[in-house]
Amino acid sequence: KQEVTQIPAALSVPEGENLVLNCSFTDSAIYNLQWFRQDPGKGLTSLLLIQSSQREQTSGRLNASLDKSSGRSTLYIAASQPGDSATYLCAVKGNFNKFYFGSGTKLNVKP
Amino acid sequence: DAMVIQNPRYQVTQFGKPVTLSCSQTLNHNVMYWYQQKSSQAPKLLFHYYDKDFNNEADTPDNFQSRRPNTSFCFLDIRSPGLGDAAMYLCATSREGQSSYEQYFGPGTRLTVT
Numbered sequence: 001k002q003e004v005t006q007i008p009a010a011l012s013v014p015e016g017e018n019l020v021l022n023c024s025f026t027d028s029a030i031y032n033l034q035w036f037r038q039d040p041g042k043g044l045t046s047l048l049l050i051q052s053s054q055r056e057q058t059s060g061r062l063n064a065s066l067d068k069s070s071g072r073s074t075l076y077i078a079a080s081q082p083g084d085s086a087t088y089l090c091a092v093k094g095n096f097n098k099f100y101f102g103s104g105t106k107l108n109v110k111p
Numbered sequence: 112d113a114m115v116i117q118n119p120r121y122q123v124t125q126f127g128k129p130v131t132l133s134c135s136q137t138l139n140h141n142v143m144y145w146y147q148q149k150s151s152q153a154p155k156l157l158f159h160y161y162d163k164d165f166n167n168e169a170d171t172p173d174n175f176q177s178r179r180p181n182t183s184f185c186f187l188d189i190r191s192p193g194l195g196d197a198a199m200y201l202c203a204t205s206r207e208g209q210s211s212y213e214q215y216f217g218p219g220t221r222l223t224v225t
Contacts, residue, residue: 034213043201044216097142097161097207101153
């Protein structure tokens with residue numbers, strides 16, 4: 001069964017710092033990988049989707065990479081802002097329309 | 112805007128009293144999912160519909176049922192809620208076909224069991 005791990009579980013950085021969040025998965029047979037943002041008590045907001053044939057995707061200050069063979073993805077956030085404070089989750093899509101989630105990294109950006 | 116809507120946003124029910132959570136979508140996606148998420152945990156897939164085909168996860172308790180009367184709507188029924196069922200319930204959709212598409216989530220329903 002697919003296992004998705006996100007390290008660290010929590011991260012606190014000063015405003016303006018560049019940072020990297022990590023996601024690893026055990027089964028490389030995935031269709032895509034998606035990064036989400038979740039604010040407290042809210043649903044999930046999609047940030048970036050990387051298809052299995054792609055290496056990276058960019059949106060504004062966010063850049064996500066995918067190394068399927070090693071089972072790893074990173075989310076790079078440039079010039080972090082207090083508004084970036086949230087929990088970031090990654091999910092991989094496997095067979096039979098199933099998505100497997102990590103437990104997330106809780107990010108706090110201090111002003 | 113096309114979206115995923117969940118009602119109610121907050122639901123309080125009594126121990127053992129049946130409750131129904133609602134999800135609707137205007138995206139015309141053929142797959143709809145229900146997840147349970149407890150504090151600081153990953154969303155846990157309960158079941159999903161591919162069109163009208165129901166797919167239950169092996170570890171989803173029998174206490175949880177679902178209905179999808181049409182493409183746009185999907186319901187989560189909890190027949191006899193226990194204290195351990197208090198959680199955020201998330202509905203999501205995706206469109207499946209030749210290519211692989213992303214998931215879109217609703218805002219969630221926070222369930223409290225008293």
